[in-house]
Amino acid sequence: MGALLDFARGPLFRLTFAIMVLGLARLLFLDIIGMYRAYRRTTDKKMPWKLIFSRSFEWFFPVKRVIRERHVYSLLSIVFHIGLIIVPLFFFAHVNLWKEAVGISWPALPYSWAFWLTICTIASALFLLISRLTVKAMRALSLGRDYLWLLLLLVPFVTGFICANVDVGPGSYQVLMLVHVLSAELIFVLIPFSKIAHCVLAPLSQVVCALAWKFPPETDDDICTTLNKKGAPV
Amino acid sequence: MNRVQNTKLVLWLMTGFAAAIALNRYVFGLGVTTNLNDKTPWGFWIGFDVMAGVALAAGGFVTTAIFYIMKREEFHPLVRPAVLTAFLGYLAVVAGLLVDLGLPWNIWHMIIYWNPHSPLFEVGWCVMLYTTVLLLEFSPVPLEESSRYARVRNFLMRFRFPLVLLGIMLSTLHQSSLGTLFLIMPYRLFPLWYSHILPIQFFISAVALGLMMVAFESLISHWLYRREPETPLVGKLCGAAVWVLAVYFIVKMTDIVAAGKFGLIFNGNWQSDLFIVEILVSTLIPMALFAVPKLRRNSKVQWVGSSMVVIGMVLNRIDVGGLAMLDSTASYTPSWMEIAISLGIVSAAALAFLFVTERFHIWEIRPEDPQSLPHTPPSFDYSSRTWLGVPRIASLTKHTLAFVLSFAVGMAFMPGRKLHAEGIDSVTVSRATGIDTLCIDGNRDDQFVEFPHQAHISWIRTHKIPTSPADDTSGFALAGKDSCSVCHHLNLPGERLSECWECHASMYAQADFFRHDWHASPAGAKLKCDDCHTAGVTRTAQSAKKCTACHPFYKFTTIGVGATPAYHILSYTDAMHKMCVSCHVVEAKVVKDKQDLALCTTCHRVGTPPNLRAGMKWDISVPHFDNVVLPDVGLSVK
Known part of the structure; x- marks a missing residue:
């Protein structure tokens, strides 16, 4: 068990973490290349920057959404996102691991903050899961992977919370820690190949959207030709 | 099968692998990454990346000399690929050097702090200048893509001839000076490779290698893009190479015979075998193949011969660069990480070459990637079944994913394990030898400390040591029944007395003596987190119980304890010094007839410990040190 844990924390962690970081960088790179190519093809070079910025801002600070529509859902979604990002990055033990391995460190969350933020994250994830299951509109929109993602994201949080706060015996501690590490590593590997990639692609999504509406010249004719309706009005 | 795509995929894979190791x-x-040490500071990277890399790039100056100086117009199709290869080759050399240098950020020192006596200084300057010259020589090619840069291009084209001349001159200088570097080590390099005319041999072999590299590269790129090979032109290169190889062979053999080393070739040890293989592969077999005009015009023979010269000459550079050092002075085999980084640099250069040939006007007819031809069907992703876009x-x-x-x-x-070594090699400590008079020689280098154990025991038992109030926890005050714990401050499980080397297990590096994971493991102490840490508080060393809460018999003397971060103990050397010296200094002042108690020579001795010497037949009177290699001649046998 100890050897397995060492393997999961050592080589496997380096493997999966590298896949996540470089994979996300690759996605960003490919996105920018694609955007550049699309921009070069367009005839109308004017970009609605003001709209793009205001929409991006709205998505990053969704105050309007909380106030106007679906208050509880939006609020808990925000809490979930904050916990998801802050806890793994600034939890004391994680910072300590980086410090020991590479020698760099950053300020860690106080114990009680980490404690409550983890509870909030777990609770909001559970709420999101339940609302996905119960609200009719949401269930219609959800795919199997959406449920699976929520469950998968819950695993490292729950096991990590137990490891950090509950006084379990050393045997079960090791099992829980192994599950914690392995599930986090599974998440690392999946992030660049799934919808979670929005963690780096989100800032560009509005720009991509704006570019997508700029069709290359004579696209309408091409579409009509493909549909065998040459000359039809579009 | 798409040769270009698959080759690129493999190259991307190797580049990615090497990039990870370079990061580390x-x-x-x-x-962490090399097997280099103080005795062999130059290894595979210098032999392959730098020396072979520079030699492989010799095609640039050889081809430009043939075309511009000798005015052989028929070689025009080879000039641009050759200059490009040379340019990328030198960039690869610089990249390899930046990996190999211990402090790569100091590489600019050479420009400001001159040392004109060093061949390395000349090599450094030549490589720097020649890379610049190659850049200027090559830049008209990308500049011709757009009329916007026509003026810059025309300006550069005006200086083409001087640039070519400068390039040839610089190459001549440093191709040979790479050999000059090794003139300093006649006693380390195996005699078959060492020669006073090593610079000349290096230059001639670089010319031969340059010719063959251009041929090899033409063959391989035409095979990749499925084009008609330039067989007659390559045949002419092979014909020229015969003469150069012959000159190289004659010069080398004459030198070996004249120096009386001919017999060494058939000595039968591995170096002589290596030499025979090297000469056969690099010179004799290709020379014999290409000497027949009919064979040298055959494309398959061109493949075999040119690749043999390339491999053989690279082997020659690696041999001189570190492999053929005398056994008595060096023990070095390259680690897999060194080889991986070198392969990665070569792959990156090859990718750059393919990119530039596809993008710019390197060949008369620009190569088309077969996948971008109109009749190829679109490619779909296997997993998501989506169209991946234009080729x-x-x-x-695909390639970024591979990377x-x-x-x-x-x-x-x-x-x-190596990642956590924190820079200091861990030298395992061996226990002290002797019964009453202990010889403390942790790293067994024949410099030891004489420690009369019984004398120290009786001294502690009879003396009350003057302690300041702060030192009161030291345990010295307990002299008498518990006096052992003054030095043996930590009892082991089973109430066994500890010996110094058991915890202070590393000679120079700090070690972890607490073993947190062992305490928390079901196979170890089986402790829960909260057994030591307070619940509800961040679990750190400070918030945990003290060791003495569970191990009441531990006597932490103040000597040394607390000087290092939590759970870390001093290295063996530091622990010994702190333990002995701090007491000796005090005693030297107090005791009247023991003023020299605090001097180094009071305890330190050099040579074989007396208790061992009694049983030894040989006495080696010259001490040897870890970092200094003394010649064999100094050993006297009594």
Whole structure:
């Protein structure tokens, strides 16, 4: 068990973490290349920057959404996102691991903050899961992977919370820690190949959207030709 | 099968793997990634990346000399690829050097702090200048893509001839000076490779290698893009190479015979076998093949011969650069990480070459990637069954993924144990020898400390040591029944007395003596977290119980304890010094007839410990040190 844990924390962690970081960088790179190519093809070079910025801002600070529509859902979604990002990055033990391995460190969350933020994250994830299951509109929109993602994201949080706060015996501690590490590593590997990639692609999504509406010249004719309706009005 | 795409995929994989190891080399240092040491500071990287790399790039100056100086117009199709190869080759050399240098950020020192007596200084300057010259020589090619840069291009074209001349001159200088570097080590390099005319041999072989590299590269790129090979032109290069190889062979053999080393070739040890293989592969067999006009015009023979010269000459550079050192002075085999980084640099250069040939006007007819031809069907992703885009975008998607995955695999393969070594090699400590008079020689280098154990025991038992109030926890005050714990301050499980080397297990590096994971493991102490840490508080060393809460018999003397971060104990050397010296200094002042108690020579001795010497037949009177190699001649046998 100890050897397995060492393997999961050592080589496997380096493997999966590298896949996540470089994979996300690759996605960003490919996105920018694609955007550049699309921009070069367009005839109308004017970009609605003001709209793009205001929409991006709205998505990053969704105050309007909380106030106007679906208050509880939006609020808990925000809490979930904050916990998801802050806890793994600034939890004391994680910072300590980086410090020991590479020698760099950053300020860690106080114990009680980490404690409550983890509870909030777990609770909001559970709420999101339940609302996905119960609200009719949401269930219609959800795919199997959406449920699976929520469950998968819950695993490292729950096991990590137990490891950090509950006084379990050393045997079960090791099992829980192994599950914690392995599930986090599974998440690392999946992030660049799934919808979670929005963690780096989100800032560009509005720009991509704006570019997508700029069709290359004579696209309408091409579409009509493909549909065998040459000359039809579009 | 798409040759270009698959080759690129493999090259991307190797580049990604090497990039991961290069990252670790820069974060954790040379010690983690190489087998280099103080005795062999130059290894595979210098032999392959720098010396072979420079020699492989010799095609640039050889081809420009043939075309511009000798005015052989028929070689025009080879000039641009050759100059491009040379340019990328030199960039690869610089990249390899930046990996190999211990402090790569100091590379600019050479420009300001001159040392004109050093051949390395000349090599450094020549490589720097020649890379610049190659850049200027090559830049008209990308500049001709757009009329916007016509003026810059015309300006550069005006200086083409001087640039070519300068390039040839600089190459002549430093191709030979790479050999000059090794004139300093006649006693380390195996005699078959060492020669006073090593610079001349290096230059001639570089010319031969340059010719063959251009031929090899023409063959391989035409095979890749499925084009008609330039067989007659390559045949002419092979014909020229015969003469150069012959000159090289005659010069080398004459030198070996004249120096009386001919017999060494058939000595039968591995170096002589290596030499025979090297000469056969690099010179004799290709020379024999290409000497027949009918054979040298055959494309298959061209493949065999040119690749043999390339491999053989690279082997020659690696041999001189470190492999053929005398056994008595060096023990070095390159680590897999060194080889991986070198292969990665070569792959990156090859990718750059393919990119530039596809993008710019290197050949008369620009090569088309077969996948971008109109009749090829669109390629779909296997997993998501989506169209990956036009071939250029599709290959970008695939190749970047290959890079990412192989980078990750490279990260996983890093030796984790070495990553935590923190720069100091751990030298394992051996226990002291002797019964009453202990000889403390942790690293067994025949410099030891004489420690009369019984005398110290009786001294502690009879003396009350003057302690300041702060030192009161030291245990010295307990002299008498518990006096052992003054030095043996930590009892082991089973109430066994501890010996110094058991915890202070590393000679120079700090070690972990607490073993947190052992305490928390079901196979170890089986403790829960809250057994030591307070619940509800961040679990740190400070918030945990003290060791003495569970181990009441531990006597932490103040000597040394608390000087290092939590759970870390001093190295053996530091622990011994702190334990002995701090007491000796006090005693030297107090005791009247023991003023020299605090001097180094009071305890330190050099040579074989007396208790061992009695049983030894040989007495080696010359001490040897870890970092200094003394010649064999100094050993006297009594």
